[in-house]
Amino acid sequence: KRDDQLVSGVKNTANKNTVPFDPESPFVTSGLRLGSPAMTTRGMGVPEFTEIGNIIADRLLNPEDEQVATECRQRVGQLCDRFPLYPHLTSLVPSLV
Numbered sequence: 001k002r003d004d005q006l007v008s009g010v011k012n013t014a015n016k017n018t019v020p021f022d023p024e025s026p027f028v029t030s031g032l033r034l035g036s037p038a039m040t041t042r043g044m045g046v047p048e049f050t051e052i053g054n055i056i057a058d059r060l061l062n063p064e065d066e067q068v069a070t071e072c073r074q075r076v077g078q079l080c081d082r083f084p085l086y087p088h089l090t091s092l093v094p095s096l097v
Contacts, residue, residue, distance in 0.1 A: 032056075034052075036049070039052070039083075041085070042080075042083035042084070042085055043083050044079070044083050048079060048083070050078070051075065051079065052076075055072045055075050055076060057073045058072055062066075
């Protein structure tokens with residue numbers, strides 16, 4: 001639960017469902033499940049998944065460090081900026097204003 005909260009705090013979503021073949025009970029899981037379809041929908045590939053893994057690791061290894069939390073949020077924001085969910089809408093916004 002703590003890890004889920006730390007990951008969510010840096011703009012990543014982790015699911016609290018059990019991981020397939022997890023030997024632990026559903027209340028004490030031994031891993032985090034991430035929504036990889038949401039990342040591939042944006043066009044992210046192996047380098048971005050590696051960066052996301054590094055962001056998560058940095059946050060989990062430094063749970064009390066708010067500087068690390070801020071840097072992790074910025075890194076997630078940079079990835080989202082590089083891989084917008086609806087890139088075609090970005091070009092429409094100026095014409096609506």
